[in-house]
C-alpha cells in the first residue's frame with residue numbers, strides 16, 4: 001500500500017500531543033535517497049528553507065559514503081556562509097540530584113541506591129559559581145533532578161542567586177535551566193527569575209519505547225513531557241530547548257521526532273525551539289540498558305549534519321558527553337554552543353581535592369574534561385571565535401537564531417562584534433599568555449574581514465576600553 005502522509009498528520013494545536021509514530025515510520029520506510037534527490041534537499045537547505053519530514057527522511061536513509069560526505073559538506077557550508085565562525089561557551093552546574101523518577105539510563109534514578117545524593121546549599125552554589133567565574137565563564141545551565149525539593153520557587157531562587165555572584169571582573173550574565181517539566185504557573189515563577197532558555201529533552205519520541213525506559217514518577221507520562229514546552233510558551237518563556245537522548249531508539253526516528261517538535265512549536269507559537277540538543281547515552285552509575293540502539297560515531301556525525309540542514313535557524317548544542325576528538329570534528333558542522341571546563345559532580349568545581357572521577361557522584365560519565373582554556377585554544381586553532389556573548393538576551397532581542405538566519409547582515413553587525421568583545425574580556429582577565437597571543441591574532445583577523453569601516457573602528461575603540469578596565473560592552 002502506498003504511504004499517504006495526509007492520512008496521518010496530527011494537526012498542531014497548542015498543548016496537544018503531535019507525534020504519530022506510524023507517520024514518522026511511514027516517511028522513513030517510503031523514501032529513497034537517490035543522488036539527485038539528496039542534492040536537491042541539500043540545496044534547498046542552503047537556500048535557507050527549512051526541510052519537511054519527507055526530506056529529512058531522505059537524508060537519514062542515505063548510506064552512500066559519497067552522498068554522506070555531501071551532506072556533511074552542506075552542513076559545513078551552511079555554518080561558514082550563514083552562521084559565521086563563532087561558538088558560544090557555557091558551563092553546566094548541577095544543583096541537586098534527588099529524583100523521584102526511574103529513568104533506566106540515568107544515574108540519578110530513584111532505584112539507584114549507589115548514587116550519592118546531594119543538593120547544594122546557597123553557600124555551596126556561590127562557591128561553585130565563584131570558581132566558574134574565576135575560569136572566565138559567563139553563561140550557566142543549572143541542572144536538577146525531578147523532586148519536590150526542586151520546586152519552581154527553589155529553581156527561581158537558585159537563578160537569582162547565580163546572578164548576584166560577582167568575583168573580580170567575573171559575573172554570570174545568562175542562566176539557562178534543564179529541569180523537570182512544570183505546569184504553567186511553575187514556568188511563570190521560573191521565568192520571573194530571569195532565565196534564558198528552559199530545556200526539556202523528550203529522551204525518545206517513540207511512545208512505546210518511552211514507556212520501557214521511564215518506569216515510575218511523573219516522567220512516565222509521555223504526553224505530559226511532550227507538551228512541556230508548550231506550557232513554557234503559554235507561560236511566556238519563548239526561549240525553549242528541545243532534545244533527544246540518542247541510544248534509546250532508532251536514531252532516524254529521533255531525528256524526525258525532533259524536526260516534528262520544532263515544526264509543532266513553530267506552528268503553534270510562531271517561534272521554533274531556541275536550541276536542539278542531541279546527547280548520546282553514556283555510561284552511568286549502575287547503568288543496565290539494552291545497547292542495541294546505541295549510535296556509532298559515524299552515524300552520530302551524520303545525524304548532527306542532518307539536523308543542521310533540517311532546522312537551519314535553530315541553535316545546536318554539543319556537550320562534553322562526547323570525546324574531545326569527535327567534538328573537534330563536529331564543531332564545524334554548525335554547532336553553535338558547547339560546554340567547556342565541564343564538571344558534573346555535585347560541588348565538583350570548587351572541590352578540587354576530590355579530583356577523582358566517581359561515577360556514583362554524577363549523572364553519567366563525561367568524555368571531554370578539558371579545562372575551559374584548552375577548549376578556547378582548540379577553537380582558536382580551528383579559526384573559530386570562542387564567544388561568551390549574552391547581548392541579545394539582555395537587550396530583549398529574543399529569537400536571535402532566527403534573526404541571525406533571516407536578517408541580512410545580522411551576524412556581521414552583532415554576533416561577530418559581540419563574540420570579539422567577550423573574547424577580548426576573556427583574554428584580558430583569564431587567559432594565559434599563549435592563549436592571549438593566539439586570541440588577539442584571531443580577533444584582528446576577524447575585524448579585518450568586516451567590510452564596515454565605522455563598525456571596525458567602533459569594535460577597536462571598545463577593545464581599548466576593555467583593556468583599560470571597562471566590562472560588559474556590546475552591540
Ligand code: SAM
Pocket residue numbers: 105106107143144145146178179180181200201203244245279280281282283284321363364365
Ligand atoms: N531531571 C530532569 C529531566 O529529566 O528532565 C533534568 C534532566 S537530566 C538532569 C539532563 C538530561 O541528561 C536528561 O534529559 C537526559 O537526556 C540526559 N541523560 C540522562 N542520563 C544520561 C546518560 N546516561 N548519558 C547521557 N545523558 C543522559
Ligand code: SF4
Pocket residue numbers: 099100101102103106107108109110144145146219
Ligand atoms: Fe531523574 Fe532526570 Fe535522571 Fe530521569 S533523567 S532519573 S528525571 S534526573
